[in-house]
Amino acid sequence: MKILIVEDEVKTGEYLRQGLSEAGFVVDLVNNGLDGYHHAMTEHYDLVILDVMLPDLDGWHILKSLREADKTMPVLFLTARDSIEDKVKGLELGADDYLVKPFAFSELLARVRTIIRRGTKTPRDNVLSIADLELDLTRHRVIRAQQRINLTAKEFLLLELLISHKGEVLPRSLIASQVWDMNFDSDTNVIDVAIRRLRSKIDDDFENKLIHTVRGMGYMLDTADKI
Amino acid sequence: MAQPTSLRLRLTLLFSIVATFVFLLFGWVMERSIEKHFEMGDIKELKLISDAVIPLLQSLNVNQDIVQIKQRFDDILIGHHHPLLRIIDRSGNLLYNSPELDLAQVPIPLSSAPLRQIVQKWRNDKNHYRILIQSANNDTYTPYTIIVAISTDFHQHFIANFRLILWGMVLLGILMMSLMSWLAVRYGHRPLRHITNQISHISSNELSTRLNPNDVPIELSDLAISFNDLLIRMDKAFDQLSNFSADIAHELRTPVTNLTTQTQVALSRIRSNEEYQEVLYSNMEEFDRLSQMIADMLFLAKTDNKIDPIEMEDVDLYEEVQNLFDYYEAWAEDNEVSLLVEGTLQLRCNRLMLRRAISNLVSNAIRHTPKGQTVIIKLDRLQNRVSIIVQNPGEPILSKHLPKLFDRFYRVDPSRQRTSEGTGLGLAITKSIVEAHGGSIHVTSDELKTQFQIILPIQLNKLNSG
Numbered sequence: 001m002k003i004l005i006v007e008d009e010v011k012t013g014e015y016l017r018q019g020l021s022e023a024g025f026v027v028d029l030v031n032n033g034l035d036g037y038h039h040a041m042t043e044h045y046d047l048v049i050l051d052v053m054l055p056d057l058d059g060w061h062i063l064k065s066l067r068e069a070d071k072t073m074p075v076l077f078l079t080a081r082d083s084i085e086d087k088v089k090g091l092e093l094g095a096d097d098y099l100v101k102p103f104a105f106s107e108l109l110a111r112v113r114t115i116i117r118r119g120t121k122t123p124r125d126n127v128l129s130i131a132d133l134e135l136d137l138t139r140h141r142v143i144r145a146q147q148r149i150n151l152t153a154k155e156f157l158l159l160e161l162l163i164s165h166k167g168e169v170l171p172r173s174l175i176a177s178q179v180w181d182m183n184f185d186s187d188t189n190v191i192d193v194a195i196r197r198l199r200s201k202i203d204d205d206f207e208n209k210l211i212h213t214v215r216g217m218g219y220m221l222d223t224a225d226k227i
Numbered sequence: 228m229a230q231p232t233s234l235r236l237r238l239t240l241l242f243s244i245v246a247t248f249v250f251l252l253f254g255w256v257m258e259r260s261i262e263k264h265f266e267m268g269d270i271k272e273l274k275l276i277s278d279a280v281i282p283l284l285q286s287l288n289v290n291q292d293i294v295q296i297k298q299r300f301d302d303i304l305i306g307h308h309h310p311l312l313r314i315i316d317r318s319g320n321l322l323y324n325s326p327e328l329d330l331a332q333v334p335i336p337l338s339s340a341p342l343r344q345i346v347q348k349w350r351n352d353k354n355h356y357r358i359l360i361q362s363a364n365n366d367t368y369t370p371y372t373i374i375v376a377i378s379t380d381f382h383q384h385f386i387a388n389f390r391l392i393l394w395g396m397v398l399l400g401i402l403m404m405s406l407m408s409w410l411a412v413r414y415g416h417r418p419l420r421h422i423t424n425q426i427s428h429i430s431s432n433e434l435s436t437r438l439n440p441n442d443v444p445i446e447l448s449d450l451a452i453s454f455n456d457l458l459i460r461m462d463k464a465f466d467q468l469s470n471f472s473a474d475i476a477h478e479l480r481t482p483v484t485n486l487t488t489q490t491q492v493a494l495s496r497i498r499s500n501e502e503y504q505e506v507l508y509s510n511m512e513e514f515d516r517l518s519q520m521i522a523d524m525l526f527l528a529k530t531d532n533k534i535d536p537i538e539m540e541d542v543d544l545y546e547e548v549q550n551l552f553d554y555y556e557a558w559a560e561d562n563e564v565s566l567l568v569e570g571t572l573q574l575r576c577n578r579l580m581l582r583r584a585i586s587n588l589v590s591n592a593i594r595h596t597p598k599g600q601t602v603i604i605k606l607d608r609l610q611n612r613v614s615i616i617v618q619n620p621g622e623p624i625l626s627k628h629l630p631k632l633f634d635r636f637y638r639v640d641p642s643r644q645r646t647s648e649g650t651g652l653g654l655a656i657t658k659s660i661v662e663a664h665g666g667s668i669h670v671t672s673d674e675l676k677t678q679f680q681i682i683l684p685i686q687l688n689k690l691n692s693g
Contacts, residue, residue, distance in 0.1 A: 085535070180550070182554055182582075184526075193558045197557050
């Protein structure tokens with residue numbers, strides 16, 4: 001998976017490249033709009049991460065030119081400006097997502113993965129599984145090591161989110177917005193409590209722990225202890 | 228849209244129009260009355276002559292000498308302003324005609340009515356006359372037609388001259404009046420210029436200046452008072468703004484100091500990987516706090532300044548509160564606090580914003596509720612407003628804190644500033660959201676409970692970024 005980053009702020013660009021490279025992506029980084037446009041036109045990318053405010057050619061211009069040239073690769077906007085007008089403008093021009101600075105890297109990574117997955121369009125399974133844990137979406141059932149586990153509706157949603165992003169770190173804000181539709185950061189540890197409760201049902205009785213805390217970033221569902 | 232016409236021009240024009248009207252009326256009346264005066268004089272003279280002629284005619288003897296008769300008529304005419312006289316008898320024979328002009332051209336009305344005298348105007352090639360005709364009717368005892376004429380040229384001449392002077396005066400009067408009113412208006416506007424001058428000298432650091440309403444004419448004191456009110460509001464807003472900037476600087480200083488110190492200490496000598504990791508994690512917590520603060524402040528700025536229009540929809544608040552409880556349930560259970568909602572409510576509002584406002588109150592309430600007790604949300608519809616109450620038992624908030632509770636960065640217990648209680652903007656955000664919806668929020672606190680009440684108007688259809 002190849003990603004192009006167009007970001008004029010050198011430090012931000014470098015860290016994005018490092019982070020995304022270490023997450024397994026092939027990353028090209030350019031520091032101005034013209035180079036960005038040129039790269040995007042001539043090479044194949046699975047995703048372009050575009051800063052709106054660039055010194056020469058702004059992100060909207062680049063996106064517009066790309067779409068006019070029938071380049072349909074997904075585009076994720078980064079911007080320091082947070083107004084609905086900007087958001088609407090970006091999405092109208094054909095951007096796939098929109099992230100306001102300052103953002104957490106884990107949030108960016110989660111969104112990048114979501115966009116790229118959207119592009120590949122794998123058919124959704126009705127049964128999600130990891131190790132000996134099975135999640136039956138149609139019958140709303142959770143089974144671990146042949147044992148039926150009873151979850152509340154929200155716990156089920158939470159587990160579904162974790163398992164469909166297995167191996168990825170999910171930041172608390174993303175979990176709050178996906179499971180409870182809370183799109184603002186709460187100053188409470190509600191998510192931690194919810195995870196702890198889920199853990200007590202899923203992990204506590206088993207040797208092999210599946211839910212992992214990634215300190216300072218969020219939570220992850222995975223087979224091995226990677227952290 | 229074009230700027231409205233200037234007051235000076237407007238008033239000058241109005242005054243000029245009024246003056247013109249008055250002067251024209253005056254001129255017209257003057258002219259008419261002079262004309263009338265002359266007419267009356269003429270008629271009086273004509274009648275005098277005719278009245279003198281009639282007894283003479285009656286006393287006429289057929290045998291009298293024609294020359295002698297003429298002489299007697301001539302005598303009557305002496306002493307008047309060159310009147311002309313013509314007398315014909317019933318059968319049309321000329322009895323007398325003034326030697327100066329033959330009055331045979333004067334048309335004699337063939338009226339059979341018992342009209343004895345008519346006065347009318349007549350003119351021949353050269354001159355204007357006013358004439359009196361006394362017809363000879365069968366019934367009348369004087370079987371003569373008498374025509375008396377007086378030249379009115381002298382009067383006409385006088386009137387023409389008078390008219391010239393009169394209208395000249397009228398025109399001059401109008402011009403004078405316009406000029407005077409222009410000057411008067413200019414003078415009258417002096418207090419206005421004065422107050423404008425005063426206002427224009429108030430700069431942003433002199434917002435404590437006030438206009439004296441007694442210094443200006445009574446019509447302007449309202450303006451001065453409203454302007455003072457504006458100054459007070461601006462002064463307050465300015466104060467808040469500068470305090471806010473100071474607060475921000477202060478709030479930012481702490482995490483930035485932590486970051487700097489921690490990092491410098493960490494770098495001051497070689498450490499183990501674990502120690503570096505620990506520093507990075509600790510830094511990240513500070514960064515998170517900073518990001519959170521920035522996001523909250525941006526949200527506040529947007530809501531306060533109504534940058535984005537508020538999109539309204541019909542919201543079932545009971546359902547919203549249930550969702551919030553769903554979210555907070557586990558955390559509340561951990562704290563051994565129960566959640567309860569009473570009443571139902573439908574409301575037109577921005578769902579996400581109101582959710583956030585209530586969420587802040589709920590998380591606050593849960594945090595301050597003693598174990599085993601209950602946070603209660605009451606939804607209620609008043610006449611044309613709705614009330615949302617979030618109440619929790621617990622230690623009362625001291626009354627000195629209550630008015631400042633919604634201020635940005637205000638913390639009841641300053642020492643708790645650096646705990647996990649967030650940015651100190653939660654209640655400010657709640658208040659900002661409520662006010663963006665045209666509502667208000669109040670807090671009361673006593674030994675039994677602390678209660679936040681949001682009051683919102685029901686009709687909110689037209690609220691947006693205006």
